[in-house]
Amino acid sequence: MLMKLPALDIRFSSRLPSHGLLDSDISHCEVTEQALAALHHRIQSGEVGFARLPDDRETPRQIAAHARRMKAENFLLVGIGGSSLGAQALFTALRPWYHNWLGKQRKGARFFVLDNVDSDLVDATLRMLKPRETVVNVVSKSGGTAETAANFMIVRRWLMTSLGKKFADHIVATTDPEKGELLNLARQEGYATFTVPPDVGGRFSVLTPVGLLPAHYCGVSILKLLDGAREMARIGLNEKLPNNLPLLSALIIYRYLRRGRTTQVFMPYSSCLQSFADWYRQLWAESLGKKFDRHGQTVHAGQTLLGSIGTIDQHSQVQLLREGPDDKVVFFLQVGKSRRETKIPKDLKQYPSSSYLGGHTLAELMNAECRATQYALASDDRPSLAMSIPEINEYTIGALIMFFELQTAFLGEMLGVNAYDQPGVEEGKLNTFALMGRPGYEERRSALKRFEK
Numbered sequence: 001m002l003m004k005l006p007a008l009d010i011r012f013s014s015r016l017p018s019h020g021l022l023d024s025d026i027s028h029c030e031v032t033e034q035a036l037a038a039l040h041h042r043i044q045s046g047e048v049g050f051a052r053l054p055d056d057r058e059t060p061r062q063i064a065a066h067a068r069r070m071k072a073e074n075f076l077l078v079g080i081g082g083s084s085l086g087a088q089a090l091f092t093a094l095r096p097w098y099h100n101w102l103g104k105q106r107k108g109a110r111f112f113v114l115d116n117v118d119s120d121l122v123d124a125t126l127r128m129l130k131p132r133e134t135v136v137n138v139v140s141k142s143g144g145t146a147e148t149a150a151n152f153m154i155v156r157r158w159l160m161t162s163l164g165k166k167f168a169d170h171i172v173a174t175t176d177p178e179k180g181e182l183l184n185l186a187r188q189e190g191y192a193t194f195t196v197p198p199d200v201g202g203r204f205s206v207l208t209p210v211g212l213l214p215a216h217y218c219g220v221s222i223l224k225l226l227d228g229a230r231e232m233a234r235i236g237l238n239e240k241l242p243n244n245l246p247l248l249s250a251l252i253i254y255r256y257l258r259r260g261r262t263t264q265v266f267m268p269y270s271s272c273l274q275s276f277a278d279w280y281r282q283l284w285a286e287s288l289g290k291k292f293d294r295h296g297q298t299v300h301a302g303q304t305l306l307g308s309i310g311t312i313d314q315h316s317q318v319q320l321l322r323e324g325p326d327d328k329v330v331f332f333l334q335v336g337k338s339r340r341e342t343k344i345p346k347d348l349k350q351y352p353s354s355s356y357l358g359g360h361t362l363a364e365l366m367n368a369e370c371r372a373t374q375y376a377l378a379s380d381d382r383p384s385l386a387m388s389i390p391e392i393n394e395y396t397i398g399a400l401i402m403f404f405e406l407q408t409a410f411l412g413e414m415l416g417v418n419a420y421d422q423p424g425v426e427e428g429k430l431n432t433f434a435l436m437g438r439p440g441y442e443e444r445r446s447a448l449k450r451f452e453k
């Protein structure tokens with residue numbers, strides 16, 4: 001099956017080896033009808049807001065106005081999980097390699113992230129930056145995540161030490177509009193603030209100021225990003241199969257999952273999509289990895305997602321994918337052309353194992369390797385999906401973000417789980433509070449101490 005949507009030019013195909021899926025498995029059915037209806041219902045009832053974010057024209061205007069007022073050479077994001085992965089994905093995909101090292105020709109601020117509470121990372125980052133040239137964006141929807149709080153306390157003191165009373169002019173807090181300690185602190189100390197809509201969870205928040213503010217500062221056209229996302233939302237919420245690509249891909253993966261394919265290998269053929277794979281992995285894992293379904297039955301749902309980068313992981317993972325446990329489905333993402341073509345010179349004539357490459361572009365080699373790997377897997381009866389985009393730009397990345405968010409939401413409905421909570425993560429957060437001595441967590445702390453004995 002090969003589909004092409006002219007407005008978007010995203011192609012999608014599913015390779016179905018003999019033990020794969022039949023056409024009847026992936027055509028319109030009760031499963032897709034229910035998933036679509038359920039998502040529409042959640043959107044209309046105000047429970048789920050991510051698919052409507054591209055319609056918000058006001059937030060990009062506010063972001064642009066803010067960036068005009070608060071200019072910066074460096075943009076330092078302090079946040080973790082859904083509060084940092086999306087911004088990192090946008091930066092890595094849409095800014096040139098070595099953006100931070102570019103001199104005068106650099107468009108936008110340099111970008112730095114403090115996500116982990118790793119002393120080496122934090123120390124090295126702060127040594128590199130000058131406070132007066134830096135905007136610090138602390139991002140936490142709950143306003144109470146330990147890693148973000150710790151890193152922000154260090155960064156806040158760093159700003160204060162150097163800038164005195166003016167430190168607050170360098171801080172933007174992105175958090176819940178109504179509650180949380182970060183919001184209270186921002187009000188008390190006078191930080192600029194942006195909000196995460198209450199109906200948009202952390203891992204679905206990249207198209208809110210969580211991702212859009214850093215992206216805008218670093219030179220990404222957030223309006224084009226939202227255009228691509230809006231077009232994919234239109235497709236995902238209105239089109240029928242087979243043109244509804246997010247729904248179709250969710251159905252294919254659902255069928256494979258039901259046949260025991262408990263791992264998905266996401267393999268984009270572009271190094272620029274490495275962080276995008278990290279973002280997708282979190283979206284998939286936290287949304288679908290659930291012990292209980294919506295009726296309270298124990299299901300242990302979910303699918304392990306491994307991020308792999310073509311061609312690099314052909315030399316690392318493909319051996320396992322072809323000959324190891326037959327429990328995976330591979331999702332290839334191919335990119336038509338690079339921003340700049342690099343030609344391989346017609347040299348080394350006397351060395352035939354190299355010279356045949358001369359005259360081709362690197363993109364041609366990359367794409368040939370992607371197709372070759374798909375074929376190699378199919379010839380071993382290992383199933384894969386393949387999607388291709390014409391190039392990496394704001395529009396296609398916006399479309400991909402919405403594609404994967406919708407796909408995740410649809411699969412959540414098919415599996416009958418709540419894709420929008422994360423009780424497993426919350427538990428770990430509460431245990432950390434207890435171990436680090438947060439008041440009110442004494443009982444939990446005693447239980448943990450007993451466990452560790």
Ligand code: PA5
Pocket residue numbers: 080081082083139140141142143144145148201202203204286422425
């Ligand atoms: O997707 C999620 O909800 C989580 O990954 C959160 O984004 C992450 O735990 C950080 O939470 P917060 O934004 O509240 O600091």
